[in-house]
Amino acid sequence: MLKDNYNRSVQLECATCGGQDFESNDDKTYIKCNTCDREYLGGYDELVEYNQGKINQTVDDVKHEVRDDIEQAFKDMFKKFK
Structure with a gap:
């Protein structure tokens, strides 16, 4: 989700x-x-x-979190079609 x-x-x-x-x-x-x-x-x-390194790390962490959430959302959607 x-x-x-x-x-x-x-x-x-x-x-x-x-x-x-x-x-x-x-x-x-x-x-x-x-x-x-x-x-x-x-x-x-x-x-x-x-502080740019710390800022960049936070941006990367959020990118990974969004990617993981999108992947999970797609998996959940496709489970309904089985």
């Missing part, structure tokens, strides 16, 4: 310490890690760039 929602969120981590507690200005063009005080002068985009 296919799910209604395959949304996932990825908790961004500091490239220096792995912390997940950040502060930012209103438009997120500046971000600071509250654990190690590292500043991301490129803001949110820079932080996303450092």
